Amino acid sequence: MNFLHRQxxxxxxxxxxxxxxxxCDSLHEVELIEEGQSASCNTCNTLLYRNRPQSLERAVAFxxxxxxxxxxxxxxxxxxxxxxxxxxxxxxxxxxxRLWLQGGRTIAITVLAFIFVLPLTILxxxxxxxxxxxxxxxxxxxxxxxxxxxxxxxxxxxEVFFLxxxxxxxKLMKLADVSMGFGFWSxxxxxxSLAASVSGIDRIELWDRIEVALARKDQEDAAxxxxxxx
Amino acid sequence: xxxxxxxxxxxxxHICAQVSxxxxxxxxxCHSDLHSRKTNSVQRxxxxxxxxxxxxxxxxxxxxxxxxxxxxxxGSTILGGVAIFWQMKAYPIATVIFIASVLxxxxxxxxxxxLCALAKGLVKMSPKSANKIYWLTExxxxxxxxxxxxxxxxxxxxxxxxLMSIEPGPAAVSFILMVVLTMLAAHSFDPRIIWDRVRxxxxx
Numbered sequence: 001m002n003f004l005h006r007q008x009x010x011x012x013x014x015x016x017x018x019x020x021x022x023x024c025d026s027l028h029e030v031e032l033i034e035e036g037q038s039a040s041c042n043t044c045n046t047l048l049y050r051n052r053p054q055s056l057e058r059a060v061a062f063x064x065x066x067x068x069x070x071x072x073x074x075x076x077x078x079x080x081x082x083x084x085x086x087x088x089x090x091x092x093x094x095x096x097x098r099l100w101l102q103g104g105r106t107i108a109i110t111v112l113a114f115i116f117v118l119p120l121t122i123l124x125x126x127x128x129x130x131x132x133x134x135x136x137x138x139x140x141x142x143x144x145x146x147x148x149x150x151x152x153x154x155x156x157x158x159e160v161f162f163l164x165x166x167x168x169x170x171k172l173m174k175l176a177d178v179s180m181g182f183g184f185w186s187x188x189x190x191x192x193s194l195a196a197s198v199s200g201i202d203r204i205e206l207w208d209r210i211e212v213a214l215a216r217k218d219q220e221d222a223a224x225x226x227x228x229x230x
Numbered sequence: 231x232x233x234x235x236x237x238x239x240x241x242x243x244h245i246c247a248q249v250s251x252x253x254x255x256x257x258x259x260c261h262s263d264l265h266s267r268k269t270n271s272v273q274r275x276x277x278x279x280x281x282x283x284x285x286x287x288x289x290x291x292x293x294x295x296x297x298x299x300x301x302x303x304x305g306s307t308i309l310g311g312v313a314i315f316w317q318m319k320a321y322p323i324a325t326v327i328f329i330a331s332v333l334x335x336x337x338x339x340x341x342x343x344x345l346c347a348l349a350k351g352l353v354k355m356s357p358k359s360a361n362k363i364y365w366l367t368e369x370x371x372x373x374x375x376x377x378x379x380x381x382x383x384x385x386x387x388x389x390x391x392x393l394m395s396i397e398p399g400p401a402a403v404s405f406i407l408m409v410v411l412t413m414l415a416a417h418s419f420d421p422r423i424i425w426d427r428v429r430x431x432x433x434x
Contacts (some may be wrong), residue, residue: 018235018240018249019242019247019249020234020235020240020242020247020249022242022244022247022422023361023364023365023421023422023425024234024357024361024421024422024425025234025235025236025242025422025425025426026231026232026233026234026235026425027232027233027234027235027238027240027249028232041232042232043231043232043425044357044358044361044425045358046361049247079383079387081387081388083390083393084393086390088387088389090386090387094386095382095383095386095387096386098385098386098387098389099382099385099386099398102385102386102389102397102398103397103398104381104382104385104397104398104402106398106402106403106406107378107381107382107385107398107402107406108382110375110378110382110406111379111382114375143260143261143262144261146245146246146260147245147260147262150244150245150246151245154368154371154372154413154417155372155413156372157372157375157379160372160373160375160376160379161379163326163330163373163376163379164375164376164377164378164379164380164382164383165379165383167323167326167327167376167380168379168380168383168384168387170320170323171380171384172384172387172388174318175388175394203246203247204247207246207247207248207259207260210246210259210260211259
């Protein structure tokens with residue numbers, strides 16, 4: 001049991017943890033599972049939770065690399081179009097600005113939201129929670145940030161934008177010489193980092209860890225207050 | 231079949247997954263509002279689907295981009311773009327665009343209507359198959375946005391004065407609306423109500 005315990009994450013209590021399947025609402029006891037294993041619903045076989053190996057380390061490492069590639073994607077040259085001797089090179093930021101000036105305001109806002117703002121928010125919220133958690137601490141407003149992290153996830157569309165880029169490449173290739181810059185490669189790296197960081201830690205583990213860190217903080221605060229009164 | 235959390239007087243938080251007593255309205259762990267089932271899920275889903283069908287028609291009929299080439303202006307619809315790629319013998323790309331832009335949104339709307347009918351007990355299907363359908367509708371929803379991003383890149387890049395320029399067409403806005411609305415419809419649906427019905431019928 002001690003061996004297994006070493007491979008699992010800290011919890012506030014040892015027993016009485018329950019989880020309901022989000023598809024069929026069947027109630028299960030959360031059992032400790034070894035790293036790399038997952039637990040499924042007994043009624044409908046939907047995945048309930050996993051024990052990700054080195055979860056916090058992975059979430060932080062891929063989150064940080066994601067942030068780096070995010071900057072690369074925005075600022076570095078994305079696509080170069082060479083038509084009859086006049087070459088146009090644009091970065092992602094320039095793409096959105098040109099789109100806006102060209103009258104595609106709704107599309108510009110869509111790209112801005114789904115490719116810039118939401119992925120940045122998810123990276124920020126993951127790092128805001130996980131960096132302090134790896135030292136057993138939390139920052140103020142962790143519940144709100146955790147809420148954002150959960151709600152935003154289905155709306156990340158970097159990989160869809162990647163497919164869109166591939167399709168437009170094929171359209172552009174008949175008009176001009178097209179070449180991809182580092183901004184494009186950064187986007188692919190961002191896409192992979194995002195997937196690895198977000199799926200790097202299970203939701204149940206994340207919140208169990210937050211709960212433990214919050215309880216520890218309350219305890220320390222109480223001890224400090226008690227000390228002052230004495 | 232295991233008993234549901236609701237049957238046992240409990241509710242699971244949709245943000246942090248902690249199970250609390252059904253009397254509680256706010257999760258003690260993450261402070262989110264607790265709902266045993268999503269509020270009015272079938273009604274909301276149908277309303278959002280209705281809106282997305284309205285957006286689906288202009289999205290496919292109107293031009294998604296307007297191409298001006300050597301002074302001649304012509305609109306390009308999504309299906310027109312698919313046809314051009316097909317004529318160019320670019321079959322994989324024509325298939326990708328057709329599936330992502332036309333087939334997925336259409337099938338998704340039909341699938342969600344079916345699931346709503348299932349939740350209301352109007353049709354019959356094994357709940358496990360219903361799970362798979364719902365899982366698929368949630369998974370593929372975002373990919374319909376691919377054509378909007380194609381237009382975004384083409385409009386931003388192809389600005390060569392009189393030689394050739396591309397502007398977004400009126401279908402772009404309805405297309406974005408349609409994708410967002412179908413995604414919201416899928417999120418507002420609650421697959422647990424299908425299982426509630428199965429539990430009631432199997433116990434009686």
